[in-house]
Amino acid sequence: MLRDASIYERMGDRMSQIGLGRGLTGMSGRDPNETHRSATPLELLYDLTFVVAFGMAADQLAHMLAEAHIWEGIGGFGFAMFAICWAWTNFSWFASAFDTNDWLYRIMTMLQMIGVVILALGLPPMFHSLLSLEAGGSLDNRIMVAGYVIMRVAMVAQWLRAISQAPKHRRAAVAHASFIFVAQLGWVTLALSDPPPATVLAMFPVLILLELAGPVLVEKRHGGTPWHAHHLAERYGLLTIIALGEGVFGTVASVSALVEAEGWSTEAVVTILAGVGLTFGLWWNYFITPSAQVLAHHRRRAVVWAYSHIVTYAAIAATGAGLHIVAYTIQGSSHIGTLGAVTAIAVPVLIFEIVLFALYTFMMQEFDIFHIALIVATILLIATAVALAAFGSSIGLCLIIITFSPAIVVVGYETIGRKHAAEALARTLA
Missing domain, CATH: 1.20.1410 (I/LWEQ domain)
Structure with a gap:
């Protein structure tokens, strides 16, 4: 009986280490000088969705260039790669600073993975719609934006959790969540309002700069986050x-x-x-x-x-x-x-x-x-x-x-x- 109890105790310790059999962990921030810190199995699983996203973007670029649609292909590819890379960047920096590996963190990560898959599925219609712009057509980025927003909403939820549980990094978390939320309002408005192509081209750089500005201001003015x-x-x-x-x-x-x-x-x-x-x-x-x-x-x-x-x-x-x-x-x-x-x-x-x-x-x-x-x-x-x-x-x-x-x-x-x-x-x- 004692031997059996010892086995169950060891199993419980192991489950605790991998985030099972326990409640939520306080998201107070990781130690930026933590020893032996490496990528987790969850991060590696998350990255698999980007195999699909990179492959879809490259395949669409190859089709467009092979058909001699040079500028449409380059423009669509640039937009797609920014969305893909930026979503991954935000997740990875947040994980480096606040990864708790509990059940809620895992569910939020799965939601972001769903967003990546939807974004990838939205790339073909977005690329194809670029060919119709000269004839007065509109940019069909609704599916792509939907996937992107799903990822970003999940990211906002993660930052809100950090705001409530990491008082030391609250200013930085509030800034990150605010920039992401405002940018998503812009992307959704742009996707649903179906504006003229000239308006779309004018708004893209503005929204991209808004996305990029967040981390710069956070690192310089709000103390940054405890990334490793x-x-x-x-x-x-x-x-x-x-x-x-x-x-x-x-x-x-x-x-x-x-x-x-x-x-x-x-x-x-x-x-x-x-x-x-x-x-x-x-x-x-x-x-x-x-x-x-x-x-x-x-x-x-x-x-x-x-x-x-x-x-x-x-x-x-x-x-x-x-x-x-x-x-x-x-x-x-x-x-x-x-x-x-x-x-x-x-x-x-x-x-x-x-x-x-x-x-x-x-x-x-x-x-x-x-x-x-x-x-x-x-x-x-x-x-x-x-x-x-x-x-x-x-x-x-x-x-x-x-x-x-x-x-x-x-x-x-x-x-x-x-x-x-x-x-x-x-x-x-x-």
């Missing part, structure tokens, strides 16, 4: 890996189209090497910047660091879309040809590298002249690939050349840059 630097750096790294999955999907789509059209060939093998190599190179490049160490010592650099990731994730997802366009080109269903397909990969890769260098410089607060050589070499390689595509070279060859652009950064870092980065980090932390 190493935890957030890990979370952003994990979402980077999820976004890079689009590169793998795009590679598979391209090779499948090539094999179906021509059978297994040297071109198919080269495309596999190029697609996987490019994805791997972007991954390697991303993790060069020691974000966690810098953020732990310089918390005020967090806002710029976080906002730059919206562009980073968009560039990664767009690279995957470019690989999908390669598949359409091989199948003969693309209207932009080999040059357009190669450009669709080259441009987002270049944007990724530029943001990466800029972010590294900002985080370290110093410029490494060695980076000039790496940037120039990267630009030259990407430009060479585009030029070869213009002169009729094969897609496989062009992809291989683009793949070497992040490889240059990797080689530069592993031979010279690693020492420079260690010295720069020491100066930054000092």
Whole structure:
């Protein structure tokens, strides 16, 4: 009997650790210096919904670009990626500061996951409606906005809970909840009122700036929240890996189209090497910047660091879309040809590298002249690939050349840059 009682006691302790068999936990705020803080299983489950969202956005972009609807595709993709990334950003920062892992927190997280799925389902009608704007049509973003608002309402509920249970961080929580609530009123009004396209285009930047302004003011004027630097750096790294999955999907789509059209060939093998190599190179490049160490010592650099990731994730997802366009080109269903397909990969890769260098410089607060050589070499390689595509070279060859652009950064870092980065980090932390 004593042995059985001990077993039940251990089971109760385990259930308590994972948030079962207990009531609500006070949301007083986590310790920003907590040791061994890492992503939770709930956060990893939440991130799975963004696999779908990134994939849907990239797929819609690929369709639009392949049909030569360039500006409509870019505009819709930019709007979609902001909504996706911003919702994820708010959840992750809140979780880093106030995660309680109790039943109410889990239910609110599930509600946000439902919102992500609905948002993803609303992307195709939003993209398609962009084609009708010139003919006097209207933007159909109602489903997309509905999903976004569901996520944001759940986020407001979380902030209201923090307001009532975390007096130390009440001012920051009130500010966050207020900005989110006002912005959602704007999005709902815009979606339901069906205004002219010119009004929509004018209101988008206003509402986006309102969304972005909240965290800036909270961090500067209201004391911020107790987010954990190493935890957030890990979370952003994990979402980077999820976004890079689009590169793998795009590679598979391209090779499948090539094999179906021509059978297994040297071109198919080269495309596999190029697609996987490019994805791997972007991954390697991303993790060069020691974000966690810098953020732990310089918390005020967090806002710029976080906002730059919206562009980073968009560039990664767009690279995957470019690989999908390669598949359409091989199948003969693309209207932009080999040059357009190669450009669709080259441009987002270049944007990724530029943001990466800029972010590294900002985080370290110093410029490494060695980076000039790496940037120039990267630009030259990407430009060479585009030029070869213009002169009729094969897609496989062009992809291989683009793949070497992040490889240059990797080689530069592993031979010279690693020492420079260690010295720069020491100066930054000092």
